[in-house]
Amino acid sequence: MPRSPGKNRASSSRRRKVKSRKKTNVSLGQAPPDLTSLIRGLYARVASRLKIHPSYVSRVARRERRSKAVEDALRAELMNIVEQIQDRGVRVSDKTARKNPGAKKSVHRKN
Numbered sequence: 001m002p003r004s005p006g007k008n009r010a011s012s013s014r015r016r017k018v019k020s021r022k023k024t025n026v027s028l029g030q031a032p033p034d035l036t037s038l039i040r041g042l043y044a045r046v047a048s049r050l051k052i053h054p055s056y057v058s059r060v061a062r063r064e065r066r067s068k069a070v071e072d073a074l075r076a077e078l079m080n081i082v083e084q085i086q087d088r089g090v091r092v093s094d095k096t097a098r099k100n101p102g103a104k105k106s107v108h109r110k111n
Contacts, residue, residue: 004005032088046073 032038043061047054050073060070 032085035085038084042074042081046070046077071099076097 024105043057047057050057050069052070056065056067057070057074059065060067061074
């Protein structure tokens with residue numbers, strides 16, 4: 001049976017080509033110990049800013065869905081986190097040392 005010229009079945013099964021995206025690599029050296037607390041709530045913050053459900057933000061982040069607005073908001077929020085880390089430049093151990101500058105360090109002596 002001859003195929004009708006109006007339908008091209010081969011093209012319907014092909015996947016759509018995704019444009020390559022320019023990737024900006026950010027190097028933090030050693031990750032700060034409180035990185036998880038900085039990232040925690042990322043999807044919820046983006047979702048509340050855009051007035052959408054956090055699961056949709058998660059799906060866009062995993063590339064299951066596409067949304068330019070959500071991608072841009074995620075990128076901006078991650079850049080804010082990176083800037084916070086770079087601006088601080090302070091480790092947690094340095095913070096505790098500054099809180100009690102006169103505190104003596106405990107020394108364990110062997111008998």
